[in-house]
Amino acid sequence: MSERHPIIAITGSSGAGTSTVTRTFQNIFRREELQAAVIEGDSFHRYDRKAMKVRMADEEAKGNQHFSHFGAEGNLFEEIEGLFRQYATDGTGKCRKYLHNAEEAAPYKQEPGTFTPWEEIPADTDLLFYEGLHGAVKTDTVDIARYPDLLIGVVPSINLEWTQKLIRDKTQRGYSQEAVVDTILRRMPDYVNYIVPQFGLTHVNFQRVPVVDTSNPFIARDIPSADESMVVIRFAKPKGIDFQYLLSMINGSWMSRANTIVVPGGKMEIAMQLIFTPFIWRMMERKKRALGLG
Numbered sequence: 001m002s003e004r005h006p007i008i009a010i011t012g013s014s015g016a017g018t019s020t021v022t023r024t025f026q027n028i029f030r031r032e033e034l035q036a037a038v039i040e041g042d043s044f045h046r047y048d049r050k051a052m053k054v055r056m057a058d059e060e061a062k063g064n065q066h067f068s069h070f071g072a073e074g075n076l077f078e079e080i081e082g083l084f085r086q087y088a089t090d091g092t093g094k095c096r097k098y099l100h101n102a103e104e105a106a107p108y109k110q111e112p113g114t115f116t117p118w119e120e121i122p123a124d125t126d127l128l129f130y131e132g133l134h135g136a137v138k139t140d141t142v143d144i145a146r147y148p149d150l151l152i153g154v155v156p157s158i159n160l161e162w163t164q165k166l167i168r169d170k171t172q173r174g175y176s177q178e179a180v181v182d183t184i185l186r187r188m189p190d191y192v193n194y195i196v197p198q199f200g201l202t203h204v205n206f207q208r209v210p211v212v213d214t215s216n217p218f219i220a221r222d223i224p225s226a227d228e229s230m231v232v233i234r235f236a237k238p239k240g241i242d243f244q245y246l247l248s249m250i251n252g253s254w255m256s257r258a259n260t261i262v263v264p265g266g267k268m269e270i271a272m273q274l275i276f277t278p279f280i281w282r283m284m285e286r287k288k289r290a291l292g293l294g
């Protein structure tokens with residue numbers, strides 16, 4: 001936590017929708033004229049695509065078929081923790097990008113599946129914004145979750161998450177159905193041990209739940225649309241959340257528990273804006289006061 005240099009982290013599995021949620025936040029930042037240092041979680045993978053293949057093959061030769069991008073050994077957890085600690089202290093730190101496909105790689109004249117060089121994040125940003133797999137990881141040796149001032153989990157029900165991943169990886173990243181299914185199976189132990197526990201440490205979770213049949217996500221041809229889903233929004237600490245206001249502003253919403261509001265799928269973006277814009281205002285007021293500017 002840092003009043004001078006706040007951090008917002010969006011955490012979720014691959015295909016959960018963290019990039020989609022990031023676009024909503026970028027709209028808030030643009031409207032509020034805030035400069036955010038945007039950090040992509042995939043840039044903290046330990047290996048580039050070729051080296052990862054080699055490491056996975058080595059592990060398989062030793063009988064481990066579950067070496068994955070979700071676990072501790074496949075990622076630089078200490079570096080994520082180090083970046084958050086450093087940014088919270090003085091607003092600096094280093095970042096890079098993982099270039100997933102030819103389109104992302106083209107501007108850098110690099111191969112897809114490689115990292116750009118580490119570079120300093122821009123100076124004088126208003127906040128750090130992390131989007132990725134591990135924003136709320138806590139293990140015996142690292143505690144990434146303790147740094148963000150706002151920690152948000154994005155967690156579709158698992159069939160929907162798989163549908164989103166399958167369709168996104170096949171259409172945008174050029175993978176075959178078999179390759180994506182293999183990846184899902186490979187990652188399952190790390191999913192249970194590293195991804196899921198984070199959602200008990202987040203401040204708010206957004207869980208999209210389909211209301212159409214997704215019982216076999218492996219044959220789904222489309223991602224259920226906004227009208228075909230609901231979003232369950234759960235606050236770990238509901239004190240100070242104006243549920244009455246949210247209920248009056250979001251058509252078709254209701255409370256399913258004292259800390260949980262349910263909104264129609266198409267209202268997820270407006271719900272995020274209504275919930276987080278005042279939060280960001282308060283964050284920026286605290287920052288100004290801490291810097292002696294307000």
Ligand SMILES: Nc1ncnc2c1ncn2[C@@H]1O[C@H](COP(=O)(O)OP(=O)(O)OP(=O)(O)O)[C@@H](O)[C@H]1O
Binds near residue numbers: 017165
């Ligand atoms: N609320 C939503 N409604 C409909 N489709 C969605 C929603 N959120 C995400 N999707 C779709 O799910 C797919 C995966 O979303 P996205 O790329 O945001 O995932 P991600 O969590 O950023 O994945 P990764 O971390 O692997 O990049 C995309 O095709 C996206 O359009």
Ligand SMILES: O=C(CO)[C@H](O)[C@H](O)COP(=O)(O)O
Binds near residue numbers: 069
């Ligand atoms: O989205 C992911 C994790 O969030 C990818 O699975 C991971 O970044 C590896 O990418 P690739 O298989 O394209 O090398």
